[in-house]
Amino acid sequence: MSTGPYNQARQAVRDALAHRKPSHVPIDFGSTAVTGIHVSVVAALREYYGLEIRPVKICEPYQMLGLIEDDLAKAINIDTKAVFTPKTIFGFPLENWKPWQMPDGLEVLVPGDFNTTVDSNGDFLIYPQGDTSVPASGRMPKGGYFFDAIVRQPPINEEQLNWEDNTEEFQPISNQDLLAMRVAVDQASTTGRALVLSLPNMYLGDIALVPAPFLKHPKGIRDIAEWYMSLRARPDYIHKIFERETAVALTNLEKIHAAIGNNVEAVFTCGTDFGTQTSSFCSVQTFRTLWLPYYKAMNDWIHQHTTWRVLKHSCGAVEKFIDSFIEAGFDILNPVQCSATGMDPKLLKAKYGDRITFWGGGVDTQKTLPFGTPQEVHDQVLHRCEIFSRQGGFVFTTIHNVQARTPLKNFVALLDAVREFNGATNGRPEPTL
Amino acid sequence: MADLNQLYDAILNGDHKTAVTVTRQALTEGTAPIELITNYMSPAMDEVGRRFECEEYFVPELLLSGRAMKAALALLQPLLAASGAEPAGRIVIGTVKGDLHDIGKNLVASMLEGGGFEVHDLGADVAPEKFVGAVREHKPDLVCLSALLTVTMPGMRDVVEALKMAGLRDQVRVMVGGAPVTAEFANEIGADGYAENAGVAVTVARRLTRKNHAMDEAKG
Ligand code: B12
Numbered sequence: 016m017s018t019g020p021y022n023q024a025r026q027a028v029r030d031a032l033a034h035r036k037p038s039h040v041p042i043d044f045g046s047t048a049v050t051g052i053h054v055s056v057v058a059a060l061r062e063y064y065g066l067e068i069r070p071v072k073i074c075e076p077y078q079m080l081g082l083i084e085d086d087l088a089k090a091i092n093i094d095t096k097a098v099f100t101p102k103t104i105f106g107f108p109l110e111n112w113k114p115w116q117m118p119d120g121l122e123v124l125v126p127g128d129f130n131t132t133v134d135s136n137g138d139f140l141i142y143p144q145g146d147t148s149v150p151a152s153g154r155m156p157k158g159g160y161f162f163d164a165i166v167r168q169p170p171i172n173e174e175q176l177n178w179e180d181n182t183e184e185f186q187p188i189s190n191q192d193l194l195a196m197r198v199a200v201d202q203a204s205t206t207g208r209a210l211v212l213s214l215p216n217m218y219l220g221d222i223a224l225v226p227a228p229f230l231k232h233p234k235g236i237r238d239i240a241e242w243y244m245s246l247r248a249r250p251d252y253i254h255k256i257f258e259r260e261t262a263v264a265l266t267n268l269e270k271i272h273a274a275i276g277n278n279v280e281a282v283f284t285c286g287t288d289f290g291t292q293t294s295s296f297c298s299v300q301t302f303r304t305l306w307l308p309y310y311k312a313m314n315d316w317i318h319q320h321t322t323w324r325v326l327k328h329s330c331g332a333v334e335k336f337i338d339s340f341i342e343a344g345f346d347i348l349n350p351v352q353c354s355a356t357g358m359d360p361k362l363l364k365a366k367y368g369d370r371i372t373f374w375g376g377g378v379d380t381q382k383t384l385p386f387g388t389p390q391e392v393h394d395q396v397l398h399r400c401e402i403f404s405r406q407g408g409f410v411f412t413t414i415h416n417v418q419a420r421t422p423l424k425n426f427v428a429l430l431d432a433v434r435e436f437n438g439a440t441n442g443r444p445e446p447t448l
Numbered sequence: 449m450a451d452l453n454q455l456y457d458a459i460l461n462g463d464h465k466t467a468v469t470v471t472r473q474a475l476t477e478g479t480a481p482i483e484l485i486t487n488y489m490s491p492a493m494d495e496v497g498r499r500f501e502c503e504e505y506f507v508p509e510l511l512l513s514g515r516a517m518k519a520a521l522a523l524l525q526p527l528l529a530a531s532g533a534e535p536a537g538r539i540v541i542g543t544v545k546g547d548l549h550d551i552g553k554n555l556v557a558s559m560l561e562g563g564g565f566e567v568h569d570l571g572a573d574v575a576p577e578k579f580v581g582a583v584r585e586h587k588p589d590l591v592c593l594s595a596l597l598t599v600t601m602p603g604m605r606d607v608v609e610a611l612k613m614a615g616l617r618d619q620v621r622v623m624v625g626g627a628p629v630t631a632e633f634a635n636e637i638g639a640d641g642y643a644e645n646a647g648v649a650v651t652v653a654r655r656l657t658r659k660n661h662a663m664d665e666a667k668g
Pocket of ligand 1: 078161162163222223239288290291292293330331332350352355380381414415416418507546547548549550551552553555556592593594595596597598599623624625626627628642643644645646647649
């Protein structure tokens with residue numbers, strides 16, 4: 016398995032993360048739920064590269080990301096390998112695959128507990144832990160490409176608010192899940208690629224998870240607007256939740272490390288978005304008082320006991336937050352949304368490039384990738400590689416998941432451009448199909 | 449006597465309980481609803497918008513102020529309706545089909561309400577037919593469309609086209625916005641206006657709905 020360019024894959028990522036110049040710019044697609052590819056594009060890529068035509072597995076049922084199997088990973092030179100959380104966002108494991116049809120007719124494979132019904136609107140509804148006897152927790156609009164969480168917030172009674180209601184999901188990891196993680200890590204290791212492990216329940220208020228699509232009867236504050244208001248209006252309540260989440264995380268980290276050791280290059284712990292297109296969801300000061308101490312406690316534990324590097328995902332305009340992210344112990348920033356205010360690639364690399372790894376920023380996904388020409392994609396990818404790759408500290412991927420309807424020729428232009436960049440710098444061989 | 453500056457402060461600070469108490473007291477003392485709106489509530493929301501633009505306020509603060517304003521407004525609405533007072537304009541707003549991002553749209557909706565508009569919020573993932581239906585039902589001056597995804601931006605053009613097909617396009621103005629949307633794109637799809645944030649949205653809405661302007665005036 017680890018022949019050809021592959022014996023370099025894991026090392027290239029390790030070098031990049033250590034801010035040493037790697038043999039080539041490593042590429043990630045599919046290692047996390049924020050660096051994935053929509054199932055429709057995965058299917059199209061399989062066909063384009065002449066791989067066996069078979070229904071693609073859904074490895075992330077909320078955004079409907081397609082599993083990138085080893086044959087495709089090889090065809091497109093991917094240097095990373097995912098180890099997903101034991102359960103998906105809808106609370107069921109990735110097992111017992113069964114066929115399912117996307118609204119546009121594409122045949123895919125979904126986990127056995129991916130149970131859906133169709134409502135009067137023609138929308139698909141999906142259920143927490145696959146249990147169709149409780150209210151649905153996700154909806155895919157008719158003709159849509161992915162699910163969105165359904166808010167099941169009972170009316171709030173201010174006097175009876177109890178922060179513990181918001182902590183039902185933060186539980187000690189089960190031995191069964193630990194074993195599953197260990198098996199997954201062992202299997203993934205055989206690919207010779209760098210492993211990225213997604214860790215559950217260490218995110219502190221990720222807005223996608225606040226509605227708790229995985230819980231059958233979520234209690235507490237589960238509405239998006241109410242949550243955001245609470246950050247300002249009920250900071251004590253939020254602190255209590257974060258304290259509990261952190262305490263549970265610290266004991267889980269110990270168990271997980273005991274189970275898998277240092278066999279992964281990076282861990283993805285937190286997808287809480289702090290940026291918007293032109294601004295942020297809170298001030299840097301609020302981040303420093305409300306979030307930083309908790310993130311730091313978790314990241315400090317990781318750095319003291321493991322060799323893992325920690326990946327922080329935050330969309331949007333977060334340039335002002337990067338110093339605080341670094342102080343909180345994050346080693347990697349994703350998706351590096353260069354199209355947002357203040358996120359200029361040159362400035363980011365110059366100001367923070369030796370202290371944090373940029374895992375993303377490879378191409379703009381708001382304009383260039385979906386709407387540009389292949390030439391424009393090619394040129395931008397080369398340009399970004401030139402800026403970000405100096406002295407390591409860069410793993411190439413698009414800015415967030417590759418969306419449905421991304422023109423295939425643009426995505427191929429992107430892959431060719433990275434290959435060209437890598438070929439030009441170190442003569443990395445063409446992949447053998 | 450109700451201290452009406454407290455109403456201004458309550459909205460600015462997102463304190464909906466005080467906003468309601470002061471409004472209720474003011475009404476029992478006979479203060480005209482329209483005075484509360486023009487002199488206290490709208491100016492407070494204008495200030496909220498200003499603070500948001502210069503990053504003193506963020507999403508949480510805007511949501512809190514919006515809620516305080518709405519709570520006070522709910523007490524005034526029956527009185528306004530009874531007195532036949534006209535809102536600054538009628539607006540139908542929604543996030544387009546396939547898109548479930550609604551944080552920005554909600555902020556825009558509440559700033560518009562704070563600006564004295566009557567706002568009908570259709571929610572997220574709204575199909576073109578629903579916009580057409582809502583235009584027939586509410587007869588708005590302005591239709592506001594939000595999109596956060598590049599895959600759903602074309603849905604804005606679909607709404608403009610659907611309004612044309614239904615013969616309603618010349619009866620309403622269309623304003624668009626959302627992270628990936630630009631003035632250029634707005635122009636391209638034949639929308640009448642664009643705003644990059646919730647504060648500016650109110651200014652543009654005021655311009656687009658100015659009552660005395662003939663609807664066939666030059667676009668812009
Ligand atoms: C929060 C968020 C979410 C939340 C949404 C929660 C909710 N209920 O809204 C969650 C986590 C669920 C989510 C999910 C997804 N998201 Co999202 N999300 C964001 C994020 C981080 C912030 C958006 C936001 O709320 N901003 C705060 C508000 C206040 O700002 P705003 O929306 O821009 O609105 C302001 C202005 O634009 C304007 N405005 C807005 N609407 C209107 C309307 C009118 C008429 C006017 C005049 C003005 C106006 O005024 C507002 C206030 O000032 C953005 C990042 C970004 N750069 O924007 C990504 C982003 C929009 N998401 C993105 C994606 C891709 C997704 C997903 C598809 C998942 C995925 N990654 O594959 C899913 C799908 C969701 C769905 N089913 O529709 C991408 C879109 C990229 C693209 N190619 O289009 C972005 C840009 C992230 C990225 N870096 O790529 N997301």
